[in-house]
Amino acid sequence: MSEKVTIYDIAEKLNITAATVSRALNNNPKIKESTRELVIKTAASMNYKQNKLALALKSGRSNNIGVIVPRIDSNFFASVIRGIEEELHPNGYQVIICQTHESKKRENENLYTLIDAQVDGILMSLTDVTSENDGAFQYVLQKNVPLVFFDRSKHIEGVSSVTINDFRGGYLTTKHLINEGCRHIAHFSGDQSLEIFKNRFLGYKQALLDHGIDFKEEYVIYTKSAVEAGKEAVDKLLQLETPPDAIFSASDFAALGAIQELKERNISIPKEFCVAGFSNEPFTKFMELSITSVDQSPLEMGKMAARVFLEQVDKTETIKIEKKVVLAPELHIRKSSSRSTF
Amino acid sequence: MSEKVTIYDIAEKLNITAATVSRALNNNPKIKESTRELVIKTAASMNYKQNKLALALKSGRSNNIGVIVPRIDSNFFASVIRGIEEELHPNGYQVIICQTHESKKRENENLYTLIDAQVDGILMSLTDVTSENDGAFQYVLQKNVPLVFFDRSKHIEGVSSVTINDFRGGYLTTKHLINEGCRHIAHFSGDQSLEIFKNRFLGYKQALLDHGIDFKEEYVIYTKSAVEAGKEAVDKLLQLETPPDAIFSASDFAALGAIQELKERNISIPKEFCVAGFSNEPFTKFMELSITSVDQSPLEMGKMAARVFLEQVDKTETIKIEKKVVLAPELHIRKSSSRSTF
DNA sequence: TATTTTCGTGTAATCGATTACATAATTATT
DNA sequence: AATAATTATGTAATCGATTACACGAAAATA
Numbered sequence: 001m002s003e004k005v006t007i008y009d010i011a012e013k014l015n016i017t018a019a020t021v022s023r024a025l026n027n028n029p030k031i032k033e034s035t036r037e038l039v040i041k042t043a044a045s046m047n048y049k050q051n052k053l054a055l056a057l058k059s060g061r062s063n064n065i066g067v068i069v070p071r072i073d074s075n076f077f078a079s080v081i082r083g084i085e086e087e088l089h090p091n092g093y094q095v096i097i098c099q100t101h102e103s104k105k106r107e108n109e110n111l112y113t114l115i116d117a118q119v120d121g122i123l124m125s126l127t128d129v130t131s132e133n134d135g136a137f138q139y140v141l142q143k144n145v146p147l148v149f150f151d152r153s154k155h156i157e158g159v160s161s162v163t164i165n166d167f168r169g170g171y172l173t174t175k176h177l178i179n180e181g182c183r184h185i186a187h188f189s190g191d192q193s194l195e196i197f198k199n200r201f202l203g204y205k206q207a208l209l210d211h212g213i214d215f216k217e218e219y220v221i222y223t224k225s226a227v228e229a230g231k232e233a234v235d236k237l238l239q240l241e242t243p244p245d246a247i248f249s250a251s252d253f254a255a256l257g258a259i260q261e262l263k264e265r266n267i268s269i270p271k272e273f274c275v276a277g278f279s280n281e282p283f284t285k286f287m288e289l290s291i292t293s294v295d296q297s298p299l300e301m302g303k304m305a306a307r308v309f310l311e312q313v314d315k316t317e318t319i320k321i322e323k324k325v326v327l328a329p330e331l332h333i334r335k336s337s338s339r340s341t342f
Numbered sequence: 343m344s345e346k347v348t349i350y351d352i353a354e355k356l357n358i359t360a361a362t363v364s365r366a367l368n369n370n371p372k373i374k375e376s377t378r379e380l381v382i383k384t385a386a387s388m389n390y391k392q393n394k395l396a397l398a399l400k401s402g403r404s405n406n407i408g409v410i411v412p413r414i415d416s417n418f419f420a421s422v423i424r425g426i427e428e429e430l431h432p433n434g435y436q437v438i439i440c441q442t443h444e445s446k447k448r449e450n451e452n453l454y455t456l457i458d459a460q461v462d463g464i465l466m467s468l469t470d471v472t473s474e475n476d477g478a479f480q481y482v483l484q485k486n487v488p489l490v491f492f493d494r495s496k497h498i499e500g501v502s503s504v505t506i507n508d509f510r511g512g513y514l515t516t517k518h519l520i521n522e523g524c525r526h527i528a529h530f531s532g533d534q535s536l537e538i539f540k541n542r543f544l545g546y547k548q549a550l551l552d553h554g555i556d557f558k559e560e561y562v563i564y565t566k567s568a569v570e571a572g573k574e575a576v577d578k579l580l581q582l583e584t585p586p587d588a589i590f591s592a593s594d595f596a597a598l599g600a601i602q603e604l605k606e607r608n609i610s611i612p613k614e615f616c617v618a619g620f621s622n623e624p625f626t627k628f629m630e631l632s633i634t635s636v637d638q639s640p641l642e643m644g645k646m647a648a649r650v651f652l653e654q655v656d657k658t659e660t661i662k663i664e665k666k667v668v669l670a671p672e673l674h675i676r677k678s679s680s681r682s683t684f
Numbered sequence: 685t686a687t688t689t690t691c692g693t694g695t696a697a698t699c700g701a702t703t704a705c706a707t708a709a710t711t712a713t714t
Numbered sequence: 715a716a717t718a719a720t721t722a723t724g725t726a727a728t729c730g731a732t733t734a735c736a737c738g739a740a741a742a743t744a
Contacts, residue, residue: 081439712718
């Protein structure tokens with residue numbers, strides 16, 4: 001370790017006090033111009049670097065923020081993180097990454113660890129496991145650390161959130177499928193204790209209703225967000241008395257599985273069967289049979305979450321802010337559901 | 343901010359010293375068992391949490407490590423980071439993420455910022471911009487902070503690295519294309535000042551040589567890692583007097599572009615033309631015409647980089663360790679190059 | 685019983701920077 | 715020139731935890 005240079009070293013060299021050095025370096029107006037210049041020059045020549053840990057201890061602010069996601073290796077979450085990092089970096093914050101792997105236990109652990117590490121804020125997307133226990137969240141709030149949910153959110157007093165309008169996403173997609181002539185539209189959903197899945201489902205339902213199509217319980221299948229799950233779900237659907245002629249999947253991966261399964265059964269897409277997904281994962285665009293999907297503008301979502309945090313971080317402690325930002329979803333219509341256009 | 347509980351508060355309550363409290367909580371054997379229990383119980387009841395910043399300042403270790411990548415929203419880097427996080431989390435380290443966006447300037451900024459933030463180590467993948475200036479790296483080394491390169495590496499005294507055998511990856515892929523009957527194999531490369539691209543190229547060249555096929559300079563095209571770039575490159579290649587009958591692309595995205603362009607020209611894949619990529623991005627597997635690609639086991643790479651860091655972090659300061667780990671690449675043969683199998 | 689060990693705790697310095705308050709040095713005012 | 719006002723700097727506490735050293739009390743030994 002190269003000998004660390006502190007303000008005391010600079011002070012000693014110049015026969016002044018550390019306090020003066022500190023003030024000079026912080027542009028305190030009470031310092032004589034000549035002294036300031038001398039200190040700054042000497043600091044530079046001695047290769048002085050401010051010890052951020054000491055500063056953090058003194059000020060109580062670490063300039064770190066924590067980000068908790070189910071996993072980082074999904075395009076959606078990685079893009080959100082990118083947005084967060086890009087917005088926060090210029091403000092001098094470092095981004096600490098934690099993963100939950102959809103485990104509530106790890107979610108709680110991460111929350112406690114981050115608070116212990118004195119982060120200045122936490123931005124997170126919930127696990128898909130339901131839980132009534134808000135203990136860890138209350139702990140965060142009680143420490144007065146700004147907490148912002150993005151995408152996967154739930155209502156907790158004092159917690160802000162940035163989401164997209166999932167209802168609208170579901171509605172638009174379903175409406176589009178109806179416009180393409182589909183009349184028996186199935187839906188792949190996720191755990192509806194998560195608002196995102198609930199709302200996509202409700203949008204789907206409302207669209208059916210508004211267009212005079214009966215909602216059928218049996219058309220709703222709960223799948224994991226995985227290719228295999230999509231295949232199995234199609235298998236189930238095709239055994240119904242009236243099999244559907246379209247699927248609105250709340251997951252791109254399940255949508256892909258569905259398409260693979262349909263192809264294997266020689267069902268022509270989009271002619272006989274339309275499919276649409278959700279998230280606009282890169283592969284949906286790349287496929288030869290490109291997949292219609294709802295874009296969640298993850299980059300924008302990350303930046304927005306970061307901005308909400310920044311707004312809250314310096315506010316007086318007494319005012320509890322609870323901001324709900326809802327971004328507009330964007331339906332990308334592609335081959336898998338385009339009977340007319342392509 | 344809920345009043346912070348410190349060891350002094352506990353000490354006061356029990357009419358003992360903070361020193362005793364500290365010792366009790368740290369399982370110092372000099373503490374009487376009854377005292378220890380009392381302290382621990384009281385600490386729990388008062389909801390005491392150790393202040394990590396104070397600890398970090400005292401010990402000089404932040405328990406943070408920095409990870410610098412070109413961008414986080416690529417499956418490869420995200421997966422590496424996942425590996426790093428999973429390996430380091432159980433060891434009590436937090437992972438701080440930085441992006442360079444392929445800018446040398448930002449790379450240097452990030453290095454300085456991380457050092458200033460007292461990270462205990464830095465794991466990184468280089469930008470694709472060449473630079474002779476190692477100043478920032480020297481700064482890191484001089485501070486005796488372990489530095490580990492992964493994937494995109496270059497030789498610097500005292501820096502460890504974890505890479506895959508890119509030469510072998512290039513060799514295996516090219517050999518495979520030859521086995522499928524291709525005799526005019528083109529290569530999409532990246533900036534060869536980066537060892538990864540240099541080595542993939544060399545592997546390609548060697549495979550040609552070993553199988554009695556002439557190497558042609560005109561078959562090597564330098565492309566960005568992007569779909570459009572692949573299309574343009576194919577356009578160029580097909581204008582040659584003897585157009586190639588296969589492409590080994592050092593990028594999956596460029597390979598995808600190539601495939602799209604070839605299809606548009608009604609060139610049949612793999613019958614008339616074979617294509618193989620590199621990185622095993624998720625979409626290569628998902629396509630109907632799935633794309634042959636080299637897997638770099640990013641998860642494993644991340645874990646390995648983390649382990650190399652862990653080995654170095656506690657070593658006596660005088661021994662400079664320089665470990666080079668080379669992982670084996672794995673060729674995933676898929677439809678885009680399988681004349682025989684599928 | 686007197687003396688040496690051992691054990692358990694307290695005292696105070698330390699990590700590096702910031703800052704309220706005090707004081708010295710300078711300049712302005714009468 | 716004497717006093718007031720201003721400016722620049724020093725002193726020392728603080729953030730919260732750790733730890734070398736010191737010391738009193740209890741236990742072991744002579």
